[in-house]
Amino acid sequence: MLTLADDEVTRLNDVEPEEFGTIACVGAGTGLGQCFLVADHKTGEYRCFPSEGQHGEFGPRGAGSDELKLELLKYLKIKFSNAGNRISTERVVSGTGICNIYEFLAYKHPHEVDEEVHQLHNERPKDAGLIAMNATPGSLCEKTLKIFSDAYGAQCATFALYVQPFGGVYITGGVTKKMREWLLKEGSFMKAYYDKGRLTPVLHRVPLMIVNSDDMGQRGAHLRAVMLxxxxxxxxxxxxxxxxxxxxxxxxxxxxxxxxxxxxxxxxxxxxxxxxxxxxxxxxxxxxxxxxxxxxxxxxxxxxxxxxxxxxxxxxxxPNDPHHQAASMEMQELVSPPDRGNDPDSQAALAEELRKFQSKERRKAIDPFQDSHAPLFQTRLYKRLTDKDPAKEDSWLHRVYWVSNSGGINYHSVTEGKALQYIGPDRVADMIFTKIPDDKKSCKKHRFRIEPPPDEDNLSPPTEFAAPSQDVLELWMIELAALKKKAQEKRARK
Incomplete structure (x- = not known):
């Protein structure tokens, strides 16, 4: 088990961790991370479980007549979801969240803006440290950190109520470390943490600690290597x-x-x-x-x-380990035959592999937090893997796809852990999309196909999708038609 010395943590209360108690970790950095660990009572070893609780809905806090954070929520809805239904907690409780809060306050109170600080913010719009360094008493930067601290404390408490971590809540992350003194002295964090109404007594049983060390990533990698x-x-x-x-x-x-x-x-x-x-x-x-x-x-x-x-x-x-099999292979077995690629069949196979590689490499990584890439319309879809049997469930990938503010189509790749561009705004005018009739050859209904236009002389293969319901399929048809029409009109005006 990875342990921390007494001088590597700062205790925020006097509660002692329970033996074999569940542990929660919450860390605000560029984003917001959460996980929890559960002990094996026989061995004492802990097993870590991931969490996406940071993507739950942000809940504004404050007295009944306090409209400020409600207005913050409305502002973020307009900024990130085109006045949609929800905003995740991570949009507020993170380094980028601090910048989002500051931008709202600058919009709300333009006469209180420090022009020099605001100019620097415009040059470095994701630099939360800039706001922290300029949090002088009464400034918009100070008000920003108070709102952030309040939301951070509330989120830590909410997660603690979910998993009841009587082994401790460990607060970590780059933003936490930089704002350690603020969180300890200002008071908004602790006040919000213990503001859970009739469930507050549960939190008084939970040890609460800030992690002072900044090498937790390396320690975690080392622990994982030892466990393997x-x-x-x-x-x-x-x-x-x-x-x-x-x-x-x-x-x-x-x-x-x-x-x-x-x-x-x-x-x-x-x-x-x-x-x-x-x-x-x-x-x-x-x-x-x-x-x-x-x-x-x-x-x-x-x-x-x-x-x-x-x-x-x-x-x-x-005996099935390929590493040991390779060690016993003859040299000629490890080298491609000298005539590979000379006959028509192998040339066609190589061309297909190259096409797949180019198609994959063409996908452009994007920053989903940029306004231009924020979703206007977003759902989950099933994407059929190329050349795979549509009747089999494992031939379909479950992904989030969305139409962006800039007029492109993006998706989140689980395997790569990043947001990627499927079709750029400059190419949607020439895309082709059609519904696919349901048949018994596919395990999915509500299917449609998108054929992207060629990109730099590379032929883009058609992609087959399946919507989770008929209603979602119809919505995609409407959105794709509107998206293509808008792109064509924009091109015609040039």
């Missing part, structure tokens, strides 16, 4: 144990350990010496001295085996 190594070592030990367990009775006897050393042969000495080594190993492994070694006992003494014997034992390796 530990799992691999245990897997190797189990393979060896099972191979030695000739009787398949779940325990090893001296005769079976002797077989291990007999297998090693003269590499570890003459037969009498080998038998003596087996007896000594049995004595080391058999911790309860009952003449039989369980896997738990074997695992404790696994590191006593000669390293070379372990590494050279064929049954420790998965």
């Amino acid at each position: 190594l530990k799992a691999e070592v245990e897997l190797q030990a189990k393979r060896l144990f099972d191979a030695l367990d000739v009787n398949n009775d779940g325990v090893l006897f001296l005769s079976e350990l002797e077989g291990l050393f007999e297998m090693a042969g003269n590499k570890v000495g003459r037969r009498r010496h080998r038998l003596d080594m087996a007896a000594r190993l049995m004595e080391e492994l058999d911790s309860d001295k009952n003449g039989a070694v369980t896997f738990a006992e074997f695992m404790k003494g696994y590191n006593k085996l000669p390293t070379r014997m372990v590494s050279e034992s064929a049954f420790l390796h998965d």
